[in-house]
Amino acid sequence: MYLNCHTYYSLRYGTIQPEQLLAIAAKNGVQTLALTDINSTSACxxxxxLSKKYEVKPVFGVDFRNRATQEFILxxxxxxxxxxxxxxxxSFLHEDEVNIPPRPTIDLPDCFVVYPYQKGKHFDLKPNEFLGxxxxxxxxxxxxxxxxLRSKLVVLQTVSFQHKKDFNTHRLLRAIDNNTLLSKLPQSEQGAEYHVMLPYQELCARYAEVPELVDNTxxxxxNCKQTFDFSxxxxxxxxxxxxxxxxDFRLLKKLTYAGLYYRYKKPGKRVFDRIEKELAIINEKGFVSYFLINWRILKYARSKGYFYVGRGSGANSIVAYLLRITDVDPVELDLYFERFINLFRTNPPDFDIDFSWTDRDDITQFIFKRFKHTALIAVYNTFKFKAAVRELGKVFGLPKAEIDVLTTGKFNLNQLDKLSKLVLTYSEYIQGFPNYLGIHAGGILISEQPIHTYTATFMPPKGFATTQFDMVVAEDVGLHKFDILSQRGLGKIKDATKIIAKNHPENAPLDIHDIKRFKQDKRIKYLLKNAKAIGCFYVESPAMRMLLKKLQVDNYLGLVAASSVIRPGVSQSGMMREYIFRYRYPERRKEAHPVLLSIMPETFGVMVYQEDVIKVAHHFGGLTLGEADMLRRGMSGKFRSREEFLKVKQQFFDNCKNDGKPEALTAEIWRQIESFAGYAFAKGHSASYAVESYQSLFLKAYYPLEYMVACINNFGGFYSTELYVHxxxxxxxxxxxxxxxxxxTETVIKGKTIYIGFMFLQHLESKTIQSILKERDQNGAFSSLDDFTERVLISVEQxxxxIKINAFRFTDTNKRELLWEAHLKAGTADVSNPNLSLFKAQRVNYSTPELPSTAQENAFDQIELLGYPLCNPFKLLAGGLISKLRAKHLEGLLEKTVVIDGYLVTAKPTKTSGRKPxxxxxxxxxxxxxxxxxHFPPVAAKYPFRGKGVYRIIGVVKEEFDCITIEVAKMERLAVMEDPRYANPKPIAV
Incomplete structure (x- = not known):
C-alpha cells in the first residue's frame, strides 16, 4: 500500500531510521512497502x-526529485x-548538478513509474506507468x-515522518539544506505534516470510494520482489x-614459487609446508582472485617505482610475502595464519596497502581502468552534536555569541530561553542522522556483477564513482573492500632516497628493502633504544618515544610488540604497564595467570595482538576458532550490537562457568578483551609497521639531513614543520x-645547507614561484634586485x-632598503603594457636612507611568513633571562621541585579514569x-596551554622505567619581546 516511503537517507529531508521504518510498518499492519528514498538507495x-525480523516485505525504488519537488517514483x-x-x-548523480527531468528519458521495462497527480497536467501513460x-x-x-481510468491509478501516501516532532525536525533539516532561517523556509521546500504511515485499514478506508486504487497498489x-544473499x-x-x-589457481601457485628464492636463500621444509597449507586453504575458500588482484595492483606499482607497504592481517600469509604483497616474513615471526584465513572464515582476507600520498590517485586510476566493475566505498558523514548546534542556531537566528556558548556546554539550562532550549533538544535528536555522503579512506570494491546491481553511485570531485552505502552494508551483501590507503611516511622514504642519490651519488642506489641488515644495524639499535626517532614512521610520537625509553627496545620483535602495545585499548586496560614490567623484569612474569602465560608466552601472558583475542577466546573461553574470530571482528565497534556477536559473548561466559573458572577471573579476562580488541593490531600489521619504521630509522641513522628535508617536504608527520627544521x-x-x-618550490639541501622551499611562504602564489624557477632555469641566477624585476613579472605585494624573508640577501643590501627601492620603483613603473614587468621602468638615480634590520626583526618576519622563527625562540623572550636548568640535568633531580623553561612542541589531551581532562x-x-x-586535571584547569611559546614550568621530577617527566604544579607562558618592526620607530632624515 505504501509506494513512497523515506528513511533519513533522504538526506536533510527524511527522519525515520531504516529499522524504525520496518517497526512502524509492522505496528500498522503493513505487510509490503516500497522504500523510495529521495535520489538515494543507501538504505535498501x-x-x-532486517525485514525478516519484522515480517515486512520491502521493495526497492527511488523518489526522483529536484530538491523537494517530486518528479516521479521508480x-x-x-x-x-x-x-x-x-x-x-x-547518471544524474555523476553530473555537477542534479537535474531530474519530468519523465524518465529511457525505457525501464523492469520498473513501474508513478507520477504524482497534479490538477490540469496531462499524462500520457505507458503500460508500466501509473498516476499516484x-x-x-x-x-x-x-x-x-x-x-x-482507474486502472492507471494507485495510492500515493508518502511516508517521511513518524510524528509531529519528526515533522518539526524535517523543517529544520530543510532549513539547514537551504541555508535559510526557519521562518523564511518556503513551502515548496517542505513536505507535509500528514506524510506519516497510517494503519493499513485506516488508509484503505480513506480510499473506500475508489477501491480499485487499493487493488492496483x-x-x-x-509483482515486485528483490532478493539478495545476506548469509x-x-x-x-x-x-x-x-x-x-x-x-587462477595455477597462476597463483606459479607466482608463489617464483617468489621463493627472492625471499629465502635456503628455504626449508617448514617454508614449503606452510606454502602448501596456505595454497590449499586459499583455493578451498575461493580467495585466489583476491590474492591475484592485489598482486596485479602491486606489480603495476613496482613498475612505476612506487613505494608501498602491505599490512593488516594479510602479513600473516607466506603466499602474500612471496607475491611481494607484504614485506613481513610470517615464518620468522611465527605469525598465526588462522588470524588471516581459516576454514571458518567466509569473508576474504584483509590486505591494507599503503602508498605515498602522491601516488595513490594513480593507483586508483589504474584499478578503475584494469577492473571492470569498480567503485569507491562511501562513508556516512553524520550530524555531530556541536556542529548541529551551530547549524540549528543559525536556522533559529541566534547570535553567534549565543551559539558559541551553547557549543561549549558551559551554561545553566534553566537560564536559557526557549529558542536555545529548542536548539539543544533538536541537536540531540538529529545527532547521528546522516548529513552527506563522503568517501571511505581507502576502500575500493571490485565486483563480479556491475556495482549498480547493489547500489547507485555518485561522483565526488576526484572523479571516481562511489557507492551510496558504507563498508558494513557492502560486507552484508558479500562485497569486500580492497584497501588502497595513503600515508606521508612512504612519501618521506621515497623522497629521501631521491635526495640522497643527488647529495651522495657515491652511495646510490640505496637498497631500502634490506630489512634483515637493518635489524642488526648498531646505529638503528641506538636510535630505537634511546628513542631518537623524530620523523620516523610510527615511532616518533611523544607516547611512542616514551614507551621505547621505558622498554629500552633495540630489536625488531620488541618493536613489533611495542607497535601494538601503544594502541589505546592495551594502555586503557592497564596491560601496557604490566607488559613493560614483565618485559623489563623477568621475575614479574611469574605473576601472570598460568593459562594466559601458556597461551601467550611471547608476550608474557599479556594480550598484545588481535590474535591474542582469538587465542584467549579459544583456549580460555572455549570458543571455536570461527566463534573466536567473530568475537574479534565484533569488537571493531559497528558489529558490537549484532545478535551474532552478543550470542558469542554469552557463549564465552557460559563456557567459562561450565569449566569451573572463577567468575571474577572470567570477568577480568573479558574486560581486557573488550577494552582493547577493537584497537589492537594484528601481529602481522604491527610487523608491517615495524618494517617501515626500520626503513625510516635507517635513513635517519645514516642520512639525517636528507631525511629531515624529505620530512619537511611531505609536511611533517606527527609534528609541525618547525620541529623537523629544528x-x-x-x-x-x-x-x-x-x-x-x-x-x-620544495626545500632543498646542498651539502649541509638547507634552503626552505618557496611553497612554505605564506601568501606566495604558485604562479610567482613557477615564474621565478622557469626564468632562473632558462637564463641563470639573478645578480640584483633590478635584474630580478626586469626578468620576472611580479607584483609589489609578491x-x-x-624581500621580507630576506630572499635577496645575496645582494648584500639590507632588506629594508630593498623594500624601499621596490616601492619607489612600483610608483614610477609603466604598467600600460601588461606583458612587461610591473617594475620595468627607466632607471632613476636616487639614494635610499640607511634602514638597518636586526636579527630579531628578521625572526618576526619569519614568524609572519613561515609560521616560526629560524633562530632559537628563547632569544625572543622579553626579559631575556631564562632558567639555567636543562633537560639533561633532570635525571639528577628526581622527586625535586624544579623550575625549567621549555618551548612548547605539542600537548596531547586525554582523560582520567574519572573522565576529567x-x-x-x-x-x-x-x-x-x-x-x-x-598535567593532571587540577593543574590543567588552572594553568592551561595558551598557544605556542616558551613556558616556565614548575613541578616535581618523576622517573618511571628510566623515563623522566615533570609532574607540573604551575605553568605560565613567558612574554615575548615587543615586535621590533613596529616598536618606537625612529624618524628618518630625508
Whole structure:
C-alpha cells in the first residue's frame, strides 16, 4: 500500500531510521512497502536484511526529485529493475548538478513509474506507468477524466515522518539544506505534516470510494520482489582474475614459487609446508582472485617505482610475502595464519596497502581502468552534536555569541530561553542522522556483477564513482573492500632516497628493502633504544618515544610488540604497564595467570595482538576458532550490537562457568578483551609497521639531513614543520630562509645547507614561484634586485614577501632598503603594457636612507611568513633571562621541585579514569632537547596551554622505567619581546 516511503537517507529531508521504518510498518499492519528514498538507495540493503525480523516485505525504488519537488517514483519489479534504477539515478548523480527531468528519458521495462497527480497536467501513460493519487487529491479526482481510468491509478501516501516532532525536525533539516532561517523556509521546500504511515485499514478506508486504487497498489507491490544473499557464505567480489578459476589457481601457485628464492636463500621444509597449507586453504575458500588482484595492483606499482607497504592481517600469509604483497616474513615471526584465513572464515582476507600520498590517485586510476566493475566505498558523514548546534542556531537566528556558548556546554539550562532550549533538544535528536555522503579512506570494491546491481553511485570531485552505502552494508551483501590507503611516511622514504642519490651519488642506489641488515644495524639499535626517532614512521610520537625509553627496545620483535602495545585499548586496560614490567623484569612474569602465560608466552601472558583475542577466546573461553574470530571482528565497534556477536559473548561466559573458572577471573579476562580488541593490531600489521619504521630509522641513522628535508617536504608527520627544521639543525644542518638563487618550490639541501622551499611562504602564489624557477632555469641566477624585476613579472605585494624573508640577501643590501627601492620603483613603473614587468621602468638615480634590520626583526618576519622563527625562540623572550636548568640535568633531580623553561612542541589531551581532562606536554629546552610533562586535571584547569611559546614550568621530577617527566604544579607562558618592526620607530632624515 505504501509506494513512497523515506528513511533519513533522504538526506536533510527524511527522519525515520531504516529499522524504525520496518517497526512502524509492522505496528500498522503493513505487510509490503516500497522504500523510495529521495535520489538515494543507501538504505535498501539494510532494510532488506532486517525485514525478516519484522515480517515486512520491502521493495526497492527511488523518489526522483529536484530538491523537494517530486518528479516521479521508480519502483523495481525485480533485481534487474533495481539495477536499472541505480544506473539511471547514477547518471544524474555523476553530473555537477542534479537535474531530474519530468519523465524518465529511457525505457525501464523492469520498473513501474508513478507520477504524482497534479490538477490540469496531462499524462500520457505507458503500460508500466501509473498516476499516484494522494488522499488530499481524492476530491479533485471526482471531477477529473482519470476517475474513469482507474486502472492507471494507485495510492500515493508518502511516508517521511513518524510524528509531529519528526515533522518539526524535517523543517529544520530543510532549513539547514537551504541555508535559510526557519521562518523564511518556503513551502515548496517542505513536505507535509500528514506524510506519516497510517494503519493499513485506516488508509484503505480513506480510499473506500475508489477501491480499485487499493487493488492496483497491492497488485503492483505483489509483482515486485528483490532478493539478495545476506548469509555471507559467498563473496560477490570479482570471482576470477583470468576468467578461469582453475587457471587462477595455477597462476597463483606459479607466482608463489617464483617468489621463493627472492625471499629465502635456503628455504626449508617448514617454508614449503606452510606454502602448501596456505595454497590449499586459499583455493578451498575461493580467495585466489583476491590474492591475484592485489598482486596485479602491486606489480603495476613496482613498475612505476612506487613505494608501498602491505599490512593488516594479510602479513600473516607466506603466499602474500612471496607475491611481494607484504614485506613481513610470517615464518620468522611465527605469525598465526588462522588470524588471516581459516576454514571458518567466509569473508576474504584483509590486505591494507599503503602508498605515498602522491601516488595513490594513480593507483586508483589504474584499478578503475584494469577492473571492470569498480567503485569507491562511501562513508556516512553524520550530524555531530556541536556542529548541529551551530547549524540549528543559525536556522533559529541566534547570535553567534549565543551559539558559541551553547557549543561549549558551559551554561545553566534553566537560564536559557526557549529558542536555545529548542536548539539543544533538536541537536540531540538529529545527532547521528546522516548529513552527506563522503568517501571511505581507502576502500575500493571490485565486483563480479556491475556495482549498480547493489547500489547507485555518485561522483565526488576526484572523479571516481562511489557507492551510496558504507563498508558494513557492502560486507552484508558479500562485497569486500580492497584497501588502497595513503600515508606521508612512504612519501618521506621515497623522497629521501631521491635526495640522497643527488647529495651522495657515491652511495646510490640505496637498497631500502634490506630489512634483515637493518635489524642488526648498531646505529638503528641506538636510535630505537634511546628513542631518537623524530620523523620516523610510527615511532616518533611523544607516547611512542616514551614507551621505547621505558622498554629500552633495540630489536625488531620488541618493536613489533611495542607497535601494538601503544594502541589505546592495551594502555586503557592497564596491560601496557604490566607488559613493560614483565618485559623489563623477568621475575614479574611469574605473576601472570598460568593459562594466559601458556597461551601467550611471547608476550608474557599479556594480550598484545588481535590474535591474542582469538587465542584467549579459544583456549580460555572455549570458543571455536570461527566463534573466536567473530568475537574479534565484533569488537571493531559497528558489529558490537549484532545478535551474532552478543550470542558469542554469552557463549564465552557460559563456557567459562561450565569449566569451573572463577567468575571474577572470567570477568577480568573479558574486560581486557573488550577494552582493547577493537584497537589492537594484528601481529602481522604491527610487523608491517615495524618494517617501515626500520626503513625510516635507517635513513635517519645514516642520512639525517636528507631525511629531515624529505620530512619537511611531505609536511611533517606527527609534528609541525618547525620541529623537523629544528631536528635538522640538531643534526648539523645549516638552515637558511628561502633564497632567490638557491631555493626551489620544495626545500632543498646542498651539502649541509638547507634552503626552505618557496611553497612554505605564506601568501606566495604558485604562479610567482613557477615564474621565478622557469626564468632562473632558462637564463641563470639573478645578480640584483633590478635584474630580478626586469626578468620576472611580479607584483609589489609578491615581491615584498620575498624581500621580507630576506630572499635577496645575496645582494648584500639590507632588506629594508630593498623594500624601499621596490616601492619607489612600483610608483614610477609603466604598467600600460601588461606583458612587461610591473617594475620595468627607466632607471632613476636616487639614494635610499640607511634602514638597518636586526636579527630579531628578521625572526618576526619569519614568524609572519613561515609560521616560526629560524633562530632559537628563547632569544625572543622579553626579559631575556631564562632558567639555567636543562633537560639533561633532570635525571639528577628526581622527586625535586624544579623550575625549567621549555618551548612548547605539542600537548596531547586525554582523560582520567574519572573522565576529567588532563594533558601530556612536550617541550624543548634552550639547548633543543625534549622535556616531557604531565598535567593532571587540577593543574590543567588552572594553568592551561595558551598557544605556542616558551613556558616556565614548575613541578616535581618523576622517573618511571628510566623515563623522566615533570609532574607540573604551575605553568605560565613567558612574554615575548615587543615586535621590533613596529616598536618606537625612529624618524628618518630625508
Amino acid at each position: 540493503m539494510e532494510v532488506l536484511r 519502483i523495481a519489479k525485480n533485481n534487474q529493475g533495481f539495477k536499472a534504477i541505480n544506473a539511471y539515478l547514477s 493519487i494522494a488522499p488530499e487529491d481524492l476530491n479533485q479526482l471526482k471531477f477529473s477524466k482519470w476517475n474513469h 497491492n497488485t503492483m507491490l505483489k 555471507k557464505t559467498t563473496s560477490n567480489n570479482q570471482q576470477s582474475y583470468t576468467h578461469n578459476i582453475d587457471l 631536528e635538522a639543525r640538531m643534526h648539523g644542518g645549516n638552515i637558511q630562509a628561502p633564497c632567490i638563487n638557491n631555493s626551489r 615581491l615584498s614577501i620575498l 588532563m594533558f601530556f606536554g612536550t617541550f624543548l629546552d634552550a639547548d633543543g632537547y625534549f622535556i616531557d610533562t604531565v
